[in-house]
Amino acid sequence: MLWRIGFVGVLAALGAFAAFGTVVPHAPAVPEMRDLVEPLALRVQPAQAPAAYMREEQFRRGDTLSAFFARLGIEESHAARLARVRALRLLKPGVHVSAEVSAGGAPNSLSFLVDRDTLVQIELAGESFRVSEQTAPVETRQVLKTGVIRSSLFAAADAAGIPDAIAMQLSDVFAGDIDFHRDLRQGDRFAVVYEQYALQGRALRAGRLLAAEFTNQGRTFRAVHYGSSYYAADGTNLRKAFLRSPLEFSRVTSGFGLRRHPIARQWLAHRGIDYGAAPGTRVRSVGDGMVEFAGVKGNYGKVVIVRHHGQYSTLYAHLSRFASGVQRGTRVAQNDTIGFVGQTGWATGPHLHYEFRVGGEARNPFSVAMPSGHPVPPPQMPAFRAHAEVLAARLDLLGASSLAMLE
Numbered sequence: 515m516l517w518r519i520g521f522v523g524v525l526a527a528l529g530a531f532a533a534f535g536t537v538v539p540h541a542p543a544v545p546e547m548r549d550l551v552e553p554l555a556l557r558v559q560p561a562q563a564p565a566a567y568m569r570e571e572q573f574r575r576g577d578t579l580s581a582f583f584a585r586l587g588i589e590e591s592h593a594a595r596l597a598r599v600r601a602l603r604l605l606k607p608g609v610h611v612s613a614e615v616s617a618g619g620a621p622n623s624l625s626f627l628v629d630r631d632t633l634v635q636i637e638l639a640g641e642s643f644r645v646s647e648q649t650a651p652v653e654t655r656q657v658l659k660t661g662v663i664r665s666s667l668f669a670a671a672d673a674a675g676i677p678d679a680i681a682m683q684l685s686d687v688f689a690g691d692i693d694f695h696r697d698l699r700q701g702d703r704f705a706v707v708y709e710q711y712a713l714q715g716r717a718l719r720a721g722r723l724l725a726a727e728f729t730n731q732g733r734t735f736r737a738v739h740y741g742s743s744y745y746a747a748d749g750t751n752l753r754k755a756f757l758r759s760p761l762e763f764s765r766v767t768s769g770f771g772l773r774r775h776p777i778a779r780q781w782l783a784h785r786g787i788d789y790g791a792a793p794g795t796r797v798r799s800v801g802d803g804m805v806e807f808a809g810v811k812g813n814y815g816k817v818v819i820v821r822h823h824g825q826y827s828t829l830y831a832h833l834s835r836f837a838s839g840v841q842r843g844t845r846v847a848q849n850d851t852i853g854f855v856g857q858t859g860w861a862t863g864p865h866l867h868y869e870f871r872v873g874g875e876a877r878n879p880f881s882v883a884m885p886s887g888h889p890v891p892p893p894q895m896p897a898f899r900a901h902a903e904v905l906a907a908r909l910d911l912l913g914a915s916s917l918a919m920l921e
């Protein structure tokens with residue numbers, strides 16, 4: 515956001531500068547605007563031309579250095595010399611570069627971040643460039659945001675300015691309680707508290723999700739990060755023995771979330787749940803276990819059956835193919851890929867047919883939600899409570915004010 519403001523400022527500076535050349539770029543003017551713009555341009559004095567301006571641009575995938583330098587306003591002869599600076603090989607797509615460029619298009623200085631916190635600076639020194647590296651003063655701050663589901667979790671995250679990494683962590687944390695492919699409804703809402711790394715006030719990247727609240731179909735779940743796990747307010751671990759959804763959750767697959775598959779919701783009729791999904795979507799084991807069967811079986815087509823502890827097993831059908839190494843006897847952990855969505859066997863379109871079985875009988879998995887992670891150990895409960903209270907207060911604040919306003 516901040517860099518955009520900087521960019522607009524630079525454009526204004528460029529506009530003022532261009533006014534002395536032969537070409538004054540004119541927007542197709544609304545009549546009353548033209549009257550205002552022309553006298554103003556005439557009043558600009560040459561003495562006000564900036565000697566140099568700061569510019570910021572993102573190095574994009576597929577960018578060549580020369581195209582990138584042109585966007586920064588670096589003149590061609592300078593660009594050719596600058597392109598020979600070895601440190602520029604550290605430039606990765608997505609990285610923001612700040613540059614001070616003279617009115618004549620000379621790059622006075624460039625700086626950008628590599629790895630987590632190394633700031634590379636390239637400065638014009640006579641006819642050559644001087645390169646230096648230093649540890650950037652990266653700060654960590656906490657960000658509080660809320661969102662309301664209208665079409666998908668990612669659309670809600672986008673609307674609230676929440677990065678993908680946080681939306682993914684949010685869906686992971688509640689993956690044992692909410693099937694993000696089937697359970698989301700319009701009006702579901704969430705609040706997140708997360709870490710953000712920033713350099714000179716500008717957000718660099720998101721860190722960990724610290725606390726979250728998700729209200730799904732009227733049920734509210736809360737999670738607090740503590741140690742290396744997420745816990746409910748009472749200290750129970752949010753990690754469940756089984757994930758709610760056998761499909762990976764991503765920006766690509768999330769679009770299917772609010773779309774009703776025609777034969778979904780009828781698990782009683784055919785003893786399973788169907789997930790409409792794009793061919794090739796990753797299918798994961800919902801729990802730890804061992805592959806009992808991986809092969810072709812009549813109407814199921816290519817199918818994997820995983821045996822879990824106790825009486826539980828799960829079945830994944832109509833796969834296009836199996837994940838490598840998946841065969842009878844293979845040990846799988848929760849969230850491991852076992853195959854990919856297809857339409858083998860009796861399937862009218864690409865989808866995953868999923869069965870949750872207890873003692874060999876298909877059951878509705880929504881009645882089973884056993885915690886599998888350890889709760890907060892009793893001696894640590896006072897410390898956990900103190901930690902959780904602070905974050906809960908932030909979530910309360912978000913719940914009471916922002917969410918009420920959004921409705």
Ligand SMILES: [Zn+2]
Pocket residue numbers: 784786787788866867868
């Ligand atoms: Zn089915």
